[in-house]
Amino acid sequence: MIPETLKTSLEARIASAITAREAAVDVMKELQAHYGWLTDEAVAEAAALLGLSPLQVEELATFYEMIYRRPVGKKVIHVCDSISCWCADCDKIIQHLKDKLGVGLGGTTADGMFTLLPCCCMGMCGDSPAMSVGGVPYGRLTPELVDEILEAERHKV
Amino acid sequence: MPKLIIDDIPVEVAPGTSVLEAARSVGITIPHFCYHPALAIAAACRLCAVKLLDGPVKGIQMSCALPAQDGMVVSTTDPEALKMRSLVIEWLMLNHPHDCPICDEGGECLLQDFTIAGGHSRRRYQGKKRTFQNQYLGEGIHHEMNRCIECYRCVRFYQDYAGGTDFGVMGSAGRVYFGRFQEGPLESPFSGNLVDICPTGVFTDKTGRFRARYWDYQFAPSICQHCSVGCNTSPQNFQRETIKIVGRRNDQVNGWFICDRARFDKAYLNDPQRPRDPRLDGATCGYDVAVDAAAKSITEFVRRNGAGALAFVGSPRLSLEGMILLAQLARAAGGARLSYYGDPDQQQGSVAAAKLLHEENTAYVREIEQAQWVALHALDLMEEGPMLALAVRKAFLAGAQIFLVDGDPIPARNIPPFKYTAVESLDQVPFEGGGKGVIICGCGKKDPELLAQIASSGAKLVMLQPGANGFAAALLTIEHAASPLTELVASGQVKGVVCFEADVPDGLLSQVEVLASADWRRGPVHDKSPIFLPTTTWVESDGTAINCEGRAQRFERSRVAGLPLRGLDPKYYGSATEAVTLHPPRLHRKEVPGGAERDAWQVMAQLIERLGGEPVEPLSGKWRALKSLDPEGEGVRIFEMGLGE
Ligand code: SF4
Ligand code: SF4
Ligand code: FES
Ligand code: FES
Numbered sequence: 001m002i003p004e005t006l007k008t009s010l011e012a013r014i015a016s017a018i019t020a021r022e023a024a025v026d027v028m029k030e031l032q033a034h035y036g037w038l039t040d041e042a043v044a045e046a047a048a049l050l051g052l053s054p055l056q057v058e059e060l061a062t063f064y065e066m067i068y069r070r071p072v073g074k075k076v077i078h079v080c081d082s083i084s085c086w087c088a089d090c091d092k093i094i095q096h097l098k099d100k101l102g103v104g105l106g107g108t109t110a111d112g113m114f115t116l117l118p119c120c121c122m123g124m125c126g127d128s129p130a131m132s133v134g135g136v137p138y139g140r141l142t143p144e145l146v147d148e149i150l151e152a153e154r155h156k157v
Numbered sequence: 158m159p160k161l162i163i164d165d166i167p168v169e170v171a172p173g174t175s176v177l178e179a180a181r182s183v184g185i186t187i188p189h190f191c192y193h194p195a196l197a198i199a200a201a202c203r204l205c206a207v208k209l210l211d212g213p214v215k216g217i218q219m220s221c222a223l224p225a226q227d228g229m230v231v232s233t234t235d236p237e238a239l240k241m242r243s244l245v246i247e248w249l250m251l252n253h254p255h256d257c258p259i260c261d262e263g264g265e266c267l268l269q270d271f272t273i274a275g276g277h278s279r280r281r282y283q284g285k286k287r288t289f290q291n292q293y294l295g296e297g298i299h300h301e302m303n304r305c306i307e308c309y310r311c312v313r314f315y316q317d318y319a320g321g322t323d324f325g326v327m328g329s330a331g332r333v334y335f336g337r338f339q340e341g342p343l344e345s346p347f348s349g350n351l352v353d354i355c356p357t358g359v360f361t362d363k364t365g366r367f368r369a370r371y372w373d374y375q376f377a378p379s380i381c382q383h384c385s386v387g388c389n390t391s392p393q394n395f396q397r398e399t400i401k402i403v404g405r406r407n408d409q410v411n412g413w414f415i416c417d418r419a420r421f422d423k424a425y426l427n428d429p430q431r432p433r434d435p436r437l438d439g440a441t442c443g444y445d446v447a448v449d450a451a452a453k454s455i456t457e458f459v460r461r462n463g464a465g466a467l468a469f470v471g472s473p474r475l476s477l478e479g480m481i482l483l484a485q486l487a488r489a490a491g492g493a494r495l496s497y498y499g500d501p502d503q504q505q506g507s508v509a510a511a512k513l514l515h516e517e518n519t520a521y522v523r524e525i526e527q528a529q530w531v532a533l534h535a536l537d538l539m540e541e542g543p544m545l546a547l548a549v550r551k552a553f554l555a556g557a558q559i560f561l562v563d564g565d566p567i568p569a570r571n572i573p574p575f576k577y578t579a580v581e582s583l584d585q586v587p588f589e590g591g592g593k594g595v596i597i598c599g600c601g602k603k604d605p606e607l608l609a610q611i612a613s614s615g616a617k618l619v620m621l622q623p624g625a626n627g628f629a630a631a632l633l634t635i636e637h638a639a640s641p642l643t644e645l646v647a648s649g650q651v652k653g654v655v656c657f658e659a660d661v662p663d664g665l666l667s668q669v670e671v672l673a674s675a676d677w678r679r680g681p682v683h684d685k686s687p688i689f690l691p692t693t694t695w696v697e698s699d700g701t702a703i704n705c706e707g708r709a710q711r712f713e714r715s716r717v718a719g720l721p722l723r724g725l726d727p728k729y730y731g732s733a734t735e736a737v738t739l740h741p742p743r744l745h746r747k748e749v750p751g752g753a754e755r756d757a758w759q760v761m762a763q764l765i766e767r768l769g770g771e772p773v774e775p776l777s778g779k780w781r782a783l784k785s786l787d788p789e790g791e792g793v794r795i796f797e798m799g800l801g802e
Contacts, residue, residue, distance in 0.1 A: 053323055055324065055325050055327075
């Protein structure tokens with residue numbers, strides 16, 4: 001159940017869109033922020049708010065890689081594995097992340113801090129290899145830099 | 158009209174025609190998966206590549222998404238196009254489980270056909286295949302996602318075309334999944350079309366799985382008998398059992414699709430309890446013995462009570478042929494009474510509609526699709542003419558306003574796939590451009606005055622009949638001044654009845670003597686009748702049906718009459734102990750078990766002869782023109798033949 005205030009603000013967001021579907025991503029992101037991930041309950045709530053069926057919300061939710069339909073850690077790491085980053089040996093970075101965090105792709109660290117996900121091009125090709133941690137972008141990664149970033153992100157609130 | 162050259166053949170097509178369709182018009186089938194004539198173009202599968210050698214566009218192009226243009230020179234056989242198609246099909250097949258032998262689609266599978274036609278015959282891929290969990294989608298459809306090639310036909314049909322919201326596409330990239338949010342029965346009353354539209358075996362008809370292969374089936378063009386829309390179908394039969402029913406294209410009626418009632422509601426055809434043996438006084442007898450007895454009983458009754466006390470009773474379930482002969486039979490019996498309807502209100506409405514409709518005011522399905530507004534007059538459309546709801550939806554999507562006039566609230570299971578405004582009377586419907594508006598109503602039980610008022614509106618009309626062949630019943634009722642059975646009995650005129658596929662209203666049976674009855678199903682009439690003559694259903698007979706817009710359509714026998722081999726009683730195995738088996742009986746016999754049934758009109762013809770009448774041909778006289786009706790054509794509206802009067 002979402003609080004009344006959130007509900008009201010989402011309704012206003014939807015009312016200002018030309019079609020309700022257009023506001024779907026915003027609504028999902030807000031609900032995700034509220035629950036920590038987009039729960040089944042949140043999908044149903046989004047559907048009710050948007051006048052769509054849960055399936056139609058699920059279609060969108062599962063398309064976008066930053067909508068999480070399973071529980072995730074406090075910060076999600078999106079590490080790019082698209083062409084430019086691949087040329088810049090992102091495989092090494094990904095391997096390093098796995099080793100360092102002790103999880104595979106899709107896994108969440110035991111302390112619940114990080115979830116590691118591959119992603120497609122983030123538009124940071126010029127600074128490849130690239131990743132984002134909790135929404136903050138980082139480029140020109142090296143294993144050493146990754147260690148520093150993880151350390152810093154772990155302590156940043 | 159663009160003129161182009163395809164594989165050295167000059168082609169001229171209507172503007173907007175795709176190169177794929179243009180090629181098809183001269184007999185060249187370019188392999189394709191995502192393209193379907195009824196759906197919007199997706200160009201998702203990339204299989205339909207051709208090479209343009211010259212003209213306004215050059216190089217490899219997707220022929221489904223490329224409108225034909227003047228001066229194009231197209232090659233469907235260019236090595237580069239061939240290579241492209243074979244690589245695309247190889248790629249689409251990467252994850253496919255190659256399980257055709259255990260797939261019910263095998264033999265009627267577009268994927269099989271176009272994999273071969275596309276030039277992919279050897280698997281090179283050695284990697285792991287992606288696999289999916291299937292979902293339970295209800296009792297109609299089986300789900301097997303691993304066979305999916307991501308053509309998006311299913312979701313384009315289900316959501317865009319049919320307006321369903323509970324089935325769609327989820328995920329992205331290699332994880333694209335077609336299904337529901339959670340397992341459960343598909344909600345759309347058109348869900349069965351997924352079976353026909355999916356080019357592979359992702360969706361197969363659960364009600365007929367693993368019974369036979371395509372080449373085992375007997376089938377023939379048929380007409381759905383569930384309502385008066387008259388959609389075209391093709392029942393697929395195996396060993397005297399209707400295994401599946403699929404949609405058959407008729408652009409004037411149902412397009413490519415049918416509703417789930419037409420597809421899945423078929424158990425009654427195969428019912429081993431169907432009364433299959435002729436009976437005389439409770440005992441099984443030969444067919445001719447029963448016909449003789451019926452003729453004798455009729456003669457006796459007429460001698461005792463006069464022909465006016467006898468009624469021949471039919472129903473809108475009869476074929477046109479049966480209805481015509483019923484009238485002749487009444488005449489041969491010395492001028493007996495005639496009835497096609499039990500209930501006066503139904504007859505009155507049905508007849509009023511047939512009188513009011515003519516070529517100019519009767520809507521074509523296309524006119525519904527293109528209407529500016531559609532008014533449903535006190536109508537539950539999903540009950541009375543489901544497929545028309547898809548035509549109304551097209552109009553709705555194109556911006557038409559839809560009204561439900563004076564209607565009861567529509568039950569949740571029958572919510573139509575479009576939005577509508579409920580209003581109290583037709584006056585509230587904005588009539589500007591009346592010619593581009595369509596009023597749809599049911600006519601059974603409607604007051605003729607109301608129907609006349611609706612007809613005088615100037616809008617195009619659809620008046621759904623109270624039975625699949627109600628329009629024909631109305632025409633015959635008018636021609637022969639037939640009366641509703643209730644009235645004939647209530648007025649005390651009629652004391653005896655002979656019933657042909659008649660549904661006699663409750664309570665009437667106790668007031669009349671039933672001399673004989675003929676039907677393919679069991680009912681109170683059957684139980685009361687001393688003489689019983691089993692008849693064939695529409696799958697086992699040839700006939701003509703006239704739909705609600707007066708369109709005469711021919712259906713053909715698609716299997717012989719008789720008990721389905723499956724579940725055949727052990728007695729037919731010459732052994733009371735042999736387990737019921739799917740193997741044909743090992744006993745030699747000439748007759749098909751339970752195969753004594755005859756078409757109702759043929760039984761009538763025999764009775765007419767027994768009563769001293771001339772041998773008769775149902776489609777003669779004014780009906781002669783219908784004799785040459787092409788079962789695979791679009792049918793003809795009878796108005797054109799002056800039969801509507
Ligand atoms: S399920 Fe069938 S129709 Fe749907 S995308 Fe897959 S192959 Fe195409
Ligand atoms: S709309 Fe009527 S005629 Fe058409 S398929 Fe459905 S039940 Fe049959
Ligand atoms: S390819 Fe990685 S950011 Fe563009
Ligand atoms: S049929 Fe043309 S791209 Fe699929």
